Ligand code: ADP
């Protein structure tokens with residue numbers, strides 16, 4: 781099972797991707813989480829990515845594509861995967877298609893989590909993230925059991941630097957400009973499915989399961 785999650789930043793891709801990964805036993809691959817882990821560990825990749833992420837811009841395609849291709853080589857990807865935050869540009873989608881084609885495979889579903897911009901602003905300003913395990917919360921919609929503490933691993937929860945208001949606006953512009961055209965790309969390929977991302981998390985998940993099953 782190979783799934784791509786589409787949608788604006790803050791639409792709920794990560795929240796749903798985690799649930800899909802648990803339900804169907806495939807790895808959840810978030811390029812954003814991989815970059816954040818590299819930033820935390822101060823690796824050369826992290827240092828490069830941070831320059832773009834802090835401004836709400838996309839990390840250049842060459843860097844992202846080589847990172848994701850390396851990740852596909854790991855044994856857990858044999859079962860498939862749910863991609864969260866990749867692809868974000870047409871060249872990235874083409875690189876994915878080529879890698880799949882080279883293995884005689886194809887993408888099964890591109891699931892667009894559709895949420896209007898007004899809701900996105902609230903989702904991102906209320907988001908709190910665990911930089912240790914990648915779990916995501918919302919101070920109102922999905923609070924942790926204990927304030928600022930990750931339910932899953934006990935680490936401290938933080939507001940991501942790129943979830944501050946100024947950066948959020950830029951990320952939305954970048955999304956509409958560079959990532960949204962992927963909807964047409966996957967519609968043309970016959971694998972685009974849209975779910976209403978403004979619904980409750982469990983309801984969104986049910987809609988996704990009914991597509992995948
Ligand atoms: P993305 O991965 O698309 O950037 P996230 O999954 O991190 O988005 O979700 C963004 C924020 O919105 C988080 O704080 C999350 O808890 C919250 N959220 C996700 N899905 C929903 C939903 N269906 N209803 C309300 N809040 C949600």
Ligand code: AMP
Nearest residue numbers: 811812832833837838839844865866868
């Ligand atoms: P995310 O966690 O998916 O919201 O990603 C956070 C940031 O990481 C983005 O705003 C980009 O700067 C960078 N990033 C993550 N995935 C990609 C990608 N596929 N292409 C380019 N930049 C990315």
